[in-house]
Amino acid sequence: MVSASVGMLDSPSGASARPKRAKRNVDNIIDPDLELVERWQSGDEGAFEDLVRRHERRVMRLLLRMLGNREEAEDVAQEAFLSLHRHGHRFRREARFSTFVYRVAANAALNRRRSLGRNRNRVNELTVSHEAGFDLPPAPRDPEDAAAGSEAQARVQDALLDLAPDLRVAVVLYDIEGQSYQEVARVLGIPEGTVKSRIHRARNALRERLRSYVSSGRREVSS
Amino acid sequence: MNHDHVNDRLSEHLEGDLSLAESIRVDRHLAQCSVCSAELRELRSTVALLRGLPDPEPSQRLRASVMQRIEAGEGRRPLLLQLFGPVGEPRFATALAAGCAALAAFSVFHFGAGVFLGTTSEPSPNSVAMRGNSGVVTVADASGASQRLPGRSASAAEGIRAILVGFDTAMPPERPSAESFARSFGFSGAAAPSVPLRDLDGEIERLMDDPTPFLERMRRTAVSERRPMIAPLVEHAARRGDVALVARTLGMAAPPTAVPASQR
Numbered sequence: 001m002v003s004a005s006v007g008m009l010d011s012p013s014g015a016s017a018r019p020k021r022a023k024r025n026v027d028n029i030i031d032p033d034l035e036l037v038e039r040w041q042s043g044d045e046g047a048f049e050d051l052v053r054r055h056e057r058r059v060m061r062l063l064l065r066m067l068g069n070r071e072e073a074e075d076v077a078q079e080a081f082l083s084l085h086r087h088g089h090r091f092r093r094e095a096r097f098s099t100f101v102y103r104v105a106a107n108a109a110l111n112r113r114r115s116l117g118r119n120r121n122r123v124n125e126l127t128v129s130h131e132a133g134f135d136l137p138p139a140p141r142d143p144e145d146a147a148a149g150s151e152a153q154a155r156v157q158d159a160l161l162d163l164a165p166d167l168r169v170a171v172v173l174y175d176i177e178g179q180s181y182q183e184v185a186r187v188l189g190i191p192e193g194t195v196k197s198r199i200h201r202a203r204n205a206l207r208e209r210l211r212s213y214v215s216s217g218r219r220e221v222s223s
Numbered sequence: 224m225n226h227d228h229v230n231d232r233l234s235e236h237l238e239g240d241l242s243l244a245e246s247i248r249v250d251r252h253l254a255q256c257s258v259c260s261a262e263l264r265e266l267r268s269t270v271a272l273l274r275g276l277p278d279p280e281p282s283q284r285l286r287a288s289v290m291q292r293i294e295a296g297e298g299r300r301p302l303l304l305q306l307f308g309p310v311g312e313p314r315f316a317t318a319l320a321a322g323c324a325a326l327a328a329f330s331v332f333h334f335g336a337g338v339f340l341g342t343t344s345e346p347s348p349n350s351v352a353m354r355g356n357s358g359v360v361t362v363a364d365a366s367g368a369s370q371r372l373p374g375r376s377a378s379a380a381e382g383i384r385a386i387l388v389g390f391d392t393a394m395p396p397e398r399p400s401a402e403s404f405a406r407s408f409g410f411s412g413a414a415a416p417s418v419p420l421r422d423l424d425g426e427i428e429r430l431m432d433d434p435t436p437f438l439e440r441m442r443r444t445a446v447s448e449r450r451p452m453i454a455p456l457v458e459h460a461a462r463r464g465d466v467a468l469v470a471r472t473l474g475m476a477a478p479p480t481a482v483p484a485s486q487r
Contacts, residue, residue: 045290045293048293049286049290052285052286052289052290053286056281056285056286057278057279057280057281059281060279060281060285061278061279064279065276070279073279074281074282074285077281077285078285078288078289078292081289082289082292082293082297082298085289085293085298086298152272153275153276153277156272156273156276157276160273171273175270175273175274176273176274176276196234196235196240199234200231200233200234200235203234203266203269203270204230204234204266206269206272206273207262207265207266207269210268210269210272211265213268213272214264214265214266214268214269214272215261215264215265215268
């Protein structure tokens with residue numbers, strides 16, 4: 001069970017399936033990135049490219065949900081990978097490399113939000129957040145479902161952007177990225193209890209924002 | 224259990240993270256409370272909506288752009304970080320600590336403790352106890368010339384050379400504990416001087432908050448002028464006799480233990 005979820009999470013091919021939550025202690029798990037990391041830290045830039053290939057999907061998913069705009073997410077993803085390259089020597093194998101990647105990407109997203117400022121954030125949320133749900137629409141059964149699904153996705157993304165960044169990053173890492181409480185705590189550098197509290201508050205806030213969807217029986221975004 | 228208690232636990236209940244006993248209590252309440260059970264349904268639907276968001280496909284150009292930018296040199300660490308490690312991390316602290324300590328030792332052995340105390344008289348019993356160690360290491364002084372410096376810590380030599388001469392030396396990876404720092408250089412927290420001194424607490428506090436401007440300032444400063452920038456920190460520590468303050472300033476692990484007078 002554990003190895004299956006880890007394998008999916010760290011699939012070298014960057015499998016498209018949403019990662020399953022890893023409900024386990026991550027300390028005793030062999031890091032599947034370790035060999036590549038060692039090659040890269042020994043000067044093999046090709047190994048770094050392989051690491052980018054392995055992690056680009058999860059980085060994009062996190063950043064898209066954090067920022068709500070695909071173009072901006074790609075910009076920040078580039079910066080995050082460059083930052084990873086600059087600071088890779090700080091990776092000390094105390095956690096898995098994927099946790100380190102998430103940490104760099106989450107910091108990049110939070111820093112981007114801070115640098116843009118509150119007003120511009122709001123403008124972005126209002127004008128571009130709908131893009132986030134449309135980049136990869138699910139395969140619906142019929143056009144009516146497609147419209148409903150896309151609208152719901154846009155509403156969910158809007159609701160995410162309305163959350164405070166510290167709540168948003170916690171709920172994205174847990175519910176969308178499938179990280180465990182322990183892993184989220186490591187990524188964000190906060191206690192597990194704080195992680196649980198933030199996720200609870202974030203979900204409740206989202207529930208309020210999405211009440212028209214979640215109480216109408218329209219339970220799924222896609223078919 | 225009332226609504227609030229249950230509401231606080233719904234998220235964990237949904238994940239199956241509650242203890243069996245607590246889960247049973249929540250279930251009992253849910254069976255009798257339409258409000259809370261509706262909230263649980265909404266919460267479950269909310270999570271389903273979140274997890275149903277589409278998975279973005281990274282563009283083909285993302286990886287290529289990253290690698291191109293790395294090839295163009297954007298992925299390199301700044302020189303300062305290459306040499307010292309990230310500011311605030313152990314390598315930086317080690318370097319600065321070693322540099323300050325070595326400078327102190329260098330100055331004491333070449334000019335006497337009076338250089339720190341603003342006097343040329345012999346150190347008084349209240350003066351800071353600093354001593355060299357049995358080994359001899361070579362460091363470069365502010366002009367870049369090499370000096371033989373008493374002291375057993377090669378890291379100190381490397382530290383002072385890097386700070387004073389040109390940041391051209393890789394720092395040792397090990398981070399000294401505050402205690403070893405104190406013992407290596409004979410600092411003693413028990414020898415606080417009573418001399419009224421210029422207050423450098425503000426400078427220390429600023430450095431503690433963010434060492435980057437300090438390092439940047441040094442980087443832009445001519446080699447010959449660097450020592451005066453380091454000296455106030457050492458001077459402050461020396462006059463206060465407060466190794467713990469230096470240790471905290473430099474991000475050391477723990478306050479040092481005083482070196483007994485008999486060992487000075």
